[in-house]
Amino acid sequence: MLFCRGFSRISRNPRTILLGFILSRPTGPSQSLLSNQYLNSTLKVCAGRETFSWSLPAFLGIGRQIHHQSSSIIEEQLDPFSLVADELSLLAKRLRSMVVAEVPKLASAAEYFFKLGVEGKRFRPTVLLLMATALNVHIPEPTAGGVGDTLTTDLRTRQQSIAEITEMIHVASLLHDDVLDDADKRRGIGSLNAVMGNKLAVLAGDFLLSRACVSLAALKNTEVVSLIATVVEHLVTGETMQMTTSSEQRCSMEYYMQKTYYKTASLISNSCKAIALLAGQTAEVAMLAFEYGKHLGLAFQLIDDVLDFTGTSASLGKGSLSDIQHGIVTAPILFAMEEFPQLHAIVYQGFDNPENVDIALEYLGKSDGIQRTRELAMKHANLAAAAIESLPESNDEQVRKSRRALVDLTQRVIMRNK
Amino acid sequence: MVVAEVPKLASAAEYFFKLGVEGKRFRPTVLLLMATALNVHIPEPTAGGVGDTLTTDLRTRQQSIAEITEMIHVASLLHDDVLDDADKRRGIGSLNAVMGNKLAVLAGDFLLSRACVSLAALKNTEVVSLIATVVEHLVTGETMQMTTSSEQRCSMEYYMQKTYYKTASLISNSCKAIALLAGQTAEVAMLAFEYGKHLGLAFQLIDDVLDFTGTSASLGKGSLSDIQHGIVTAPILFAMEEFPQLHAIVYQGFDNPENVDIALEYLGKSDGIQRTRELAMKHANLAAAAIESLPESNDEQVRKSRRALVDLTQRVIMRNK
Numbered sequence A: 001m002l003f004c005r006g007f008s009r010i011s012r013n014p015r016t017i018l019l020g021f022i023l024s025r026p027t028g029p030s031q032s033l034l035s036n037q038y039l040n041s042t043l044k045v046c047a048g049r050e051t052f053s054w055s056l057p058a059f060l061g062i063g064r065q066i067h068h069q070s071s072s073i074i075e076e077q078l079d080p081f082s083l084v085a086d087e088l089s090l091l092a093k094r095l096r097s098m099v100v101a102e103v104p105k106l107a108s109a110a111e112y113f114f115k116l117g118v119e120g121k122r123f124r125p126t127v128l129l130l131m132a133t134a135l136n137v138h139i140p141e142p143t144a145g146g147v148g149d150t151l152t153t154d155l156r157t158r159q160q161s162i163a164e165i166t167e168m169i170h171v172a173s174l175l176h177d178d179v180l181d182d183a184d185k186r187r188g189i190g191s192l193n194a195v196m197g198n199k200l201a202v203l204a205g206d207f208l209l210s211r212a213c214v215s216l217a218a219l220k221n222t223e224v225v226s227l228i229a230t231v232v233e234h235l236v237t238g239e240t241m242q243m244t245t246s247s248e249q250r251c252s253m254e255y256y257m258q259k260t261y262y263k264t265a266s267l268i269s270n271s272c273k274a275i276a277l278l279a280g281q282t283a284e285v286a287m288l289a290f291e292y293g294k295h296l297g298l299a300f301q302l303i304d305d306v307l308d309f310t311g312t313s314a315s316l317g318k319g320s321l322s323d324i325q326h327g328i329v330t331a332p333i334l335f336a337m338e339e340f341p342q343l344h345a346i347v348y349q350g351f352d353n354p355e356n357v358d359i360a361l362e363y364l365g366k367s368d369g370i371q372r373t374r375e376l377a378m379k380h381a382n383l384a385a386a387a388i389e390s391l392p393e394s395n396d397e398q399v400r401k402s403r404r405a406l407v408d409l410t411q412r413v414i415m416r417n418k
Numbered sequence B: 001m002v003v004a005e006v007p008k009l010a011s012a013a014e015y016f017f018k019l020g021v022e023g024k025r026f027r028p029t030v031l032l033l034m035a036t037a038l039n040v041h042i043p044e045p046t047a048g049g050v051g052d053t054l055t056t057d058l059r060t061r062q063q064s065i066a067e068i069t070e071m072i073h074v075a076s077l078l079h080d081d082v083l084d085d086a087d088k089r090r091g092i093g094s095l096n097a098v099m100g101n102k103l104a105v106l107a108g109d110f111l112l113s114r115a116c117v118s119l120a121a122l123k124n125t126e127v128v129s130l131i132a133t134v135v136e137h138l139v140t141g142e143t144m145q146m147t148t149s150s151e152q153r154c155s156m157e158y159y160m161q162k163t164y165y166k167t168a169s170l171i172s173n174s175c176k177a178i179a180l181l182a183g184q185t186a187e188v189a190m191l192a193f194e195y196g197k198h199l200g201l202a203f204q205l206i207d208d209v210l211d212f213t214g215t216s217a218s219l220g221k222g223s224l225s226d227i228q229h230g231i232v233t234a235p236i237l238f239a240m241e242e243f244p245q246l247h248a249i250v251y252q253g254f255d256n257p258e259n260v261d262i263a264l265e266y267l268g269k270s271d272g273i274q275r276t277r278e279l280a281m282k283h284a285n286l287a288a289a290a291i292e293s294l295p296e297s298n299d300e301q302v303r304k305s306r307r308a309l310v311d312l313t314q315r316v317i318m319r320n321k
Helices: A014-024 A036-047 A085-098 A104-111 A123-135 A149-181 A192-196 A198-218 A222-243 A253-278 A283-310 A331-339 A342-349 A354-366 A369-389 A397-415 B007-017 B026-038 B052-084 B095-099 B101-121 B125-146 B156-181 B186-213 B234-242 B245-252 B257-269 B272-292 B300-318
Strands: none
Touching (some): A085 A123, A123 A149, A123 A253, A149 A198, A149 A222, A149 A253, A198 A222, A198 B101, A222 B101, A222 B125, A253 A331, A283 A331, A283 A369, A283 A397, A331 A342, A331 A369, A369 A397, B026 B052, B026 B156, B026 B300, B052 B125, B052 B156, B125 B156, B156 B186, B156 B234, B186 B234, B186 B272, B186 B300, B234 B257
């Protein structure tokens, strides 16, 4: 789940990125660091610098061009993660203190995955926080002791809560999955169950889940509760589908996409929708947020599937091959099966026999499986970007910036190679 | 409700709902009785009666609480069995022994998520909060039991707290939820809560006694499963008050079966069993008192249900298995 910063940056102005930090941080009345005036003058300074643009690796062909806004505000190189980095730290702190339980051992078990450095890339919370900004029609300037801010900061806090809840649910599912898979590594460190035993891993997962439920209930929005409850159900269903796949289902692209939606995309799509609902957006906007999350999640997983074969190289066989070795048949193989019906028999037999893995890899190499999977991922990435572009126009610079970042993310998801 | 897209999961989850192995359905019984006891007016069912819709709606919603509660309860049992490596539950092979830990964990998660979905559908945020708290308590209680330090093992206060989390919270909070759905006042909701809490505590205390006495009044005929798992319950805690020497044994733990025998000996000499029964009786009476404090009603159904709830408090005390 690591993103490569593969863009070649023509010139990168650290101060501009810092500006992005400051602008996007939720500031209370006592924290306003910039006045409007300073903001405008700094931006004018930036306008004199070179324009940044995306440089897409040529071999990928189709890429998306960032729409250049007609306003005079410059578009700086966007690092979506930097935009929300400060807010994420705040979130992480809150998450950690929320996880403090009456029983220390449980807290340390649950905290295991939130420790700095092993929390993965915080991809989901990043998407959600960006979505929150992208959908907030108006963010008033922070004023000293401004009462008018309360509602908005309240909204922001609630949206941050969604990001926290989502992350707790995600980690809970990882903890349980590791028990299920007898996994010994997760995010580069010993998985919890290997380190502390299955029992505590199950309990820690339950604990996170229950904390998420309590936080969810505190939002006092039953539609949001419904959405997130559905996500939990989908995670379980997806994992079960994976565990109990019959030989026929293993060969089905439809089954695979359904399972992928449940396991990966549902969490992002439904929490994006929840963000929109909390912001009081219309059903149409909420649906666009949902679509963004769904297509982003699917694109993400499809590239994940490719990378499992290709690893850090474009050629086959350098990847970890963990999917196929676990008997999990993913999109590249499914596409290869369409070209080489002989592959059906191998897949049907399953991959307990390592020879079958080699045979399958051979067919895959001869086929267009990898390429077609990339194309499908690209298709979903574009659908995600399109959803953002269909959002109602906004003149707010924050909003536009976040939307650009969300579109940027759709490209990063496709282009990463690890 | 437990029908899932994946047949194997459905059969796993249904495992505990099969007729004959569903236990005594104690919790749903309490909740449905409570529902009737608190519904100020239940009109007679009339053919195509429109006026009933609201009330049957209410009844359906209260039934939903009973279903949700049972799903959460079973989910916690499934996970507990994984945690305990238990091979028997309710007289049949536990799910994890039969189908593997993996499916048991997943089935528990599945039930939990279904419960959450049903809960959300009630569109009552206070009720959602209550039940969410229950889930948290169940986890906390189980963790308290798993990670007890030697000192905590000797503490009656710790034990009662853990017992509340593990056993009573589910009943108390779902009773309260029933009251809230019925639109009752905060006072009535609190009485419902108190009933559930004291009933639950009484239930667990007698459970503790029976683990030692089994179906006979004398010691040692019970399954002794608590003490053999190193779980120190009320009878032993009371015995420790009379015989401080027992502290050292308890502190050492019960991996050594000799310690079990020594503890039983002290227990036999002490009033531990009797005092636990008395404590259970006290809680049972508090539960009954809560029912009797409910606002008067002339409705025969309501009164009948309330008598039944009081009756339950006695059955909980007097059962011997």
